[in-house]
Amino acid sequence: MGLSQDIKNKAFELGFHAVGITTAEPIDSAYIQAIIRWIEQNHHAGLKYMSKNLEKRFHPALYLKKAQSVICVAIQYKPPRLPSSKAQIAHFALYEDYHPFIKERLNRLAEYIQTQLPAGYQWHYKAAVDTAPLAERALAQRAGLGFIGKNHMLIHPALGCQILLGQLVTTLELPADQPLQTDGCKECDLCLRACPTEALSPDGFFLTHRCISYLTQYSDDFAGLDSRVGRRLFGCDVCLLACPYEQNASMRQKSELAFYPQRTALEPNQILQWTQEQFDQTFAKSCVERIGLEKLKKNARICAENERKKQIGEKEV
Numbered sequence: 001m002g003l004s005q006d007i008k009n010k011a012f013e014l015g016f017h018a019v020g021i022t023t024a025e026p027i028d029s030a031y032i033q034a035i036i037r038w039i040e041q042n043h044h045a046g047l048k049y050m051s052k053n054l055e056k057r058f059h060p061a062l063y064l065k066k067a068q069s070v071i072c073v074a075i076q077y078k079p080p081r082l083p084s085s086k087a088q089i090a091h092f093a094l095y096e097d098y099h100p101f102i103k104e105r106l107n108r109l110a111e112y113i114q115t116q117l118p119a120g121y122q123w124h125y126k127a128a129v130d131t132a133p134l135a136e137r138a139l140a141q142r143a144g145l146g147f148i149g150k151n152h153m154l155i156h157p158a159l160g161c162q163i164l165l166g167q168l169v170t171t172l173e174l175p176a177d178q179p180l181q182t183d184g185c186k187e188c189d190l191c192l193r194a195c196p197t198e199a200l201s202p203d204g205f206f207l208t209h210r211c212i213s214y215l216t217q218y219s220d221d222f223a224g225l226d227s228r229v230g231r232r233l234f235g236c237d238v239c240l241l242a243c244p245y246e247q248n249a250s251m252r253q254k255s256e257l258a259f260y261p262q263r264t265a266l267e268p269n270q271i272l273q274w275t276q277e278q279f280d281q282t283f284a285k286s287c288v289e290r291i292g293l294e295k296l297k298k299n300a301r302i303c304a305e306n307e308r309k310k311q312i313g314e315k316e317v
């Protein structure tokens with residue numbers, strides 16, 4: 001068995017559900033142009049980190065000097081069947097924060113690689129999850145992990161869209177995998193039709209300022225979309241759950257990401273009364289922790305108002 005196969009086997013052993021390898025060459029030029037246009041047209045809603053370090057984002061070898069390969073991993077987070085909640089937390093945030101989890105396992109993968117190399121062999125690596133200036137979906141697609149759907153998610157044909165990505169960028173030269181040959185979304189546009197705020201533009205642009213995930217995490221201005229946010233307290237999964245690939249995806253049994261069922265049955269009116277301690281009890285070391293209690297209460301106020309309107313039968317606009 002070669003080193004790349006050993007690395008893949010180890011990645012599965014470490015709890016990843018998919019792994020593929022691509023080169024550290026720049027991402028596809030059409031993708032680069034699409035990201036530049038997206039930023040020029042301010043579809044990134046002023047998310048500052050998206051317009052910074054663009055050269056690095058397009059070219060992993062600028063992120064890590066002399067990088068040759070990118071080992072792309074994915075972990076599925078499809079949760080068990082959930083009760084209906086009056087304040088919904090996006091599925092990824094029902095688990096422990098995935099950033100340190102994935103990073104730690106990528107570092108363990110690097111430690112393993114070290115043991116497989118000749119003594120004294122010089123190599124470098126950087127583990128990245130979400131916050132690094134890398135086009136994670138473009139790299140994962142090129143590494144054969146799946147395809148990019150109309151909901152803009154990297155969709156693995158068997159694991160679905162509820163997968164989180166990570167990368168080990170390295171100076172090691174490893175044989176690259178081929179992108180998957182798939183039918184993609186074909187004529188299906190269920191995600192576009194399901195999005196409550198029309199954030200998925202039919203011309204292929206992602207309209208960040210309309211996305212409920214953005215509004216509930218990064219924005220104080222709901223731009224008149226309050227009533228469309230419905231019960232979504234943090235993040236949004238509508239375009240993921242509408243996807244037939246997601247609906248047909250089987251749930252992988254072995255995920256070591258810790259799941260917190262207490263986050264699945266929240267009441268907006270209770271959250272409005274929460275102390276900092278109660279917030280910490282429910283959301284410490286989760287992705288929700290970052291937005292803080294004050295922003296969560298702002299979101300809860302909107303959920304409560306939408307619930308009140310629903311109770312009195314007022315039609316949501």
Ligand code: B12
Nearest residue numbers: 034090130136148149152153154164165206213214235236
């Ligand atoms: C900024 C960001 C956001 C922003 C903006 C979203 C966005 N679509 O860009 C906000 C805060 C809204 C957000 C929301 C979410 N995010 Co986010 N986010 C990122 C981040 C940091 C950068 C994404 C980026 O480069 N955007 C730039 C745009 C232009 O790129 P793009 O969406 O890929 O769009 C281009 C391509 O799709 C391209 N394209 C190429 N081929 C094709 C094919 C078709 C058919 C189409 C239509 C387009 C297309 O054209 C588009 C140009 O406009 C990445 C981490 C990273 N470093 O990459 C995580 C990341 C994309 N997010 C992730 C997740 C999980 C989410 C949420 C599901 C969280 C939630 N439940 O609330 C939602 C999903 C929203 C969505 N449908 O995209 C995961 C996605 C994993 C996956 N399976 O794809 C990532 C990779 C983080 C991670 N490490 O796992 N996110």
